[in-house]
Amino acid sequence: MAVAHAFSDANKRTGFITCLEYLSINDFEIKIDNDMLADAMVDLVLGELSIGQFADLLYSSYVASQEV
Known part of the structure; x- marks a missing residue:
């Protein structure tokens, strides 16, 4: 999505x-520095x-x- 430039603006944010959200729905959480992840995107x-x-x-x- 971010690479394909599907929208006129906000492709990286939308893809990110x-x-x-996809990972969260599947019970995964990312533990990484926000700046590092933004730079990677x-x-x-x-x-x-x-x-x-x-x-x-x-x-x-x-x-x-972890399920509560």
């Missing part, structure tokens, strides 16, 4: 929120980071949510 859109590398970053930063 969609990604986090920009690098992904600019082609400086591959989708696989971005996925690896998310995978290395997630924790399963």
Whole structure:
């Protein structure tokens, strides 16, 4: 979504929120510095980071949510 520029504006934000919501629905939480994740999202859109590398970053930063 962010890379495809589906909207005239806010593609990175929309893609980012969609990604986090999808993970949250599936009981995963990302534990990573916000600035680092924002930089990675920009690098992904600019082609400086591959989708696989971005996925690896998310995978290395997630924790399963604890049910209460």
